[in-house]
Amino acid sequence: xxxxxxxxxxxxxxxxxxxxxxxxxxxxxxxxxxxxxxxxxxxxxxxxxxxxxxxxxxxxxxxxxxxxxxxxxxxxxxxxxxxxxxxxxxxxxxxxxxx
Amino acid sequence: xxxxxxxxxxxxxxxxxxxxxxxxxxxxxxxxxxxxxxxxxxxxxxxxxxxxxxxxxxxxxxxxxxxxxxxxxxxxxxxxxxxxxxxxxxxxxxxxxxxxxxxxxxxxxxxxxxxxxxxxxxxxxxxxxxxxxxxxxxxxxxxxxxxxxxxxxxxxxxxxxxxxxxxxxxxxxxxxxxxxxxxxxxxxxxxxxxxxxxxxxxxxxxxxxxxxxxxxxxxxxxxxxxxxxxxxxxx
Numbered sequence: 001x002x003x004x005x006x007x008x009x010x011x012x013x014x015x016x017x018x019x020x021x022x023x024x025x026x027x028x029x030x031x032x033x034x035x036x037x038x039x040x041x042x043x044x045x046x047x048x049x050x051x052x053x054x055x056x057x058x059x060x061x062x063x064x065x066x067x068x069x070x071x072x073x074x075x076x077x078x079x080x081x082x083x084x085x086x087x088x089x090x091x092x093x094x095x096x097x098x099x
Numbered sequence: 100x101x102x103x104x105x106x107x108x109x110x111x112x113x114x115x116x117x118x119x120x121x122x123x124x125x126x127x128x129x130x131x132x133x134x135x136x137x138x139x140x141x142x143x144x145x146x147x148x149x150x151x152x153x154x155x156x157x158x159x160x161x162x163x164x165x166x167x168x169x170x171x172x173x174x175x176x177x178x179x180x181x182x183x184x185x186x187x188x189x190x191x192x193x194x195x196x197x198x199x200x201x202x203x204x205x206x207x208x209x210x211x212x213x214x215x216x217x218x219x220x221x222x223x224x225x226x227x228x229x230x231x232x233x234x235x236x237x238x239x240x241x242x243x244x245x246x247x248x249x250x251x252x253x254x255x256x257x258x259x260x261x262x263x264x265x266x267x268x269x270x271x272x273x274x275x276x277x278x279x280x281x282x283x284x285x286x287x288x289x290x291x292x293x294x295x296x297x298x299x300x301x302x303x304x305x306x307x308x309x310x311x312x313x314x315x316x317x318x319x320x321x322x323x324x325x326x327x328x329x330x331x332x333x334x
Contacts, residue, residue: 001105004208004215006142009109011203013116013135019196020120023189028171029125032132035163036116039139042151050146053220055232059241061151062233065158066248070255072163076170077262083174 006047014040025090027082031075038068105145112138129167136160148228 013036020033042061049057082094115135122128136159143152208215226232237245 001101001145002216002218005105005109006146007207007215008204009112009142011200011207012113014203015196015200016113016116016120018199019193022192022195023120026125028167028174029128032119032128032167035132035159036119036135039136039159043139043142046143046146046148046151049148049228051215051217051219053223053227055227055229055236056240058148058151058228058233059236059244061148062154062237063244063248065154066252069158069163070251072166073255073259074262076166077259079170079174080263 003047003051006050007044010040010044010047013037013043025092027079027091027094028076030091031072031079034071034075035068038064038071101145104141108138108141108145111135112142125171126168129164129171132167133160133164136164147223150228150230150233 017033017036017040020036021030024030024033042064045057045061045064049055049061112135115131115138118131119128119135122131136155140152140155140160143149143155
């Protein structure tokens with residue numbers, strides 16, 4: 001398969017994830033859609049690594065996974081704190097993070 | 100064979116991504132993301148990225164998704180809140196997504212790069228994408244990003260604990276747990292004062308501060324300090 005096919009899949013998934021980030025109202029699902037976008041970027045990175053025959057791209061993909069894991073840890077901490085403080089759980093209503 | 104696997108995995112990835120965005124129930128959306136990540140790891144395998152594929156399954160499907168499902172169950176799930184906005188805003192968001200996909204498609208596929216039409220070199224070295232070569236790169240060329248990533252993970256873990264901890268004590272409507280023995284114990288039990296011998300919960304036991312023995316009177320009079328100690332008692 002040529003690299004272009006993988007890049008097409010990556011572009012479609014990225015756009016779907018962006019649409020999800022824009023339309024979802026639950027903060028948990030906004031984070032899930034962010035994961036979609038990060039993974040689409042990962043797919044493009046790995047496809048380019050294959051195109052160049054260079055392993056360096058895989059290191060970048062792993063670093064992206066680390067960033068995604070950090071984002072999940074902090075993001076889910078914020079979501080749990082929101083639910084615990086009984087504020088309305090709707091990203092349109094959330095205007096402050098003051099605990 | 101390659102083509103069949105690619106189309107199966109690619110279509111599964113796109114359908115599962117669409118499910119993540121459009122399913123109403125948050126739990127199903129998270130499960131749809133799991134399917135998407137598994138399909139993506141299959142695509143990684145097709146690209147000879149074995150190690151990345153395995154890490155994807157272990158870290159994402161094994162750890163991150165468990166966290167998502169757990170938090171989803173903890174916060175109660177339910178369907179999404181239907182707030183303001185309305186269909187116009189939603190249509191606008193989808194229009195943005197379609198614009199984005201057209202733009203990225205033009206940018207990626209219309210570059211005129213010759214290499215995009217090929218599948219890359221056929222004579223890949225056996226070490227391509229192997230854990231050994233990736234580890235070597237991480238500890239030589241990319242040592243600084245590697246350490247920065249580990250530090251980032253540490254900061255994120257501490258930040259998550261600080262964010263999610265309960266900081267207001269007992270919530271309204273929540274009963275405070277009191278052990279029956281706490282009521283019988285004399286005040287000050289378990290405090291620092293008890294630790295230094297100022298309080299002795301045993302009846303008839305020794306109370307009062309431990310004074311230096313008479314033989315130690317030649318020591319400098321360091322024990323004659325007056326004033327309040329940290330717990331408010333006067334010495």
